[in-house]
Amino acid sequence: MQDWEELLSQAGYRVTEPRRWVMRLLLESTAPLSPQALFEAGRARQARLGLVTVYRTLALFEELGLVHRVHLQEDCHGYLPTSPGHRHFLICQHCGSAVEFPGSEDLEGLIATIEAQTGYRVAGHLLQLLGLCPACQGM
């Protein structure tokens, strides 16, 4: 995502310094970041950025599809910048670095089976993979 500023404007929002910081910090990180982590990373770099703004910005970005929230074991969740559309993430359980991949519809078969068995109608899903990134495999 690089023309996120365009998208923001288009949607009627202003492109501000704090919002630029949040996006920059997210893009520079290889791992998901929590609001607190973003705030501290920003503060460490003299960014003009308040914690409250981080929360608001993440909520806005999420709404616009610019970031996704991922669930972690300890911290509960963090945010990752993302391309628009249906995405999934694969997160390294050692160093936290994440990669996204498009939501290919490989779940069709599984979903059909489950629908038949349960009577539920499936409308969406949450899928995250975890494992080891190339760098962390030699350990």
Added chain:
Amino acid sequence: MQDWEELLSQAGYRVTEPRRWVMRLLLESTAPLSPQALFEAGRARQARLGLVTVYRTLALFEELGLVHRVHLQEDCHGYLPTSPGHRHFLICQHCGSAVEFPGSEDLEGLIATIEAQTGYRVAGHLLQLLGLCPACQGM
């Protein structure tokens, strides 16, 4: 899970009144419950049960595989009782009722693809489906 008491003992933990309450309340609920919700449900029934104990009990149960934490949009997460082993959940987005299903390895193909594309090695995953339960479909 009905011989969870056995499992607790076996693992060296005591079978206590508060722990019985937590498990009972979870088993009686069709939807995931948060610690706060469990506490209130217990209190409403004169259970001897403190909020702190609910947190500790859920952590223990999770460790023993007696419950799983599921992620929701608003509350972040709640707990569901579960059979041991690899499970997934399908949650109604209208009423919250959930059903579990065994983790059939339908992801094999997807995982192989992703591993080849990213160089990561996949060790596990988080999969949740959401949709509408039979009762909520006519609305």
Added chain:
DNA sequence: CCCTTATTGATAAGTTTTTTCAATAATGAG
């Protein structure tokens, strides 16, 4: 530029989760 108004952030309020520690109750030994 200047005006309008969305946005920010310090502070405070509200939630959620964890820590402490004395009192309690579960379990095994006798």
Added chain:
DNA sequence: CTCATTATTGAAAAAACTTATCAATAAGGG
């Protein structure tokens, strides 16, 4: 069955996290 040991509980307090307020600031259109 009774007692002693010790894991467990829960009230209270601390810590961490999230949301609400509102005066000051700065984006962006005119």
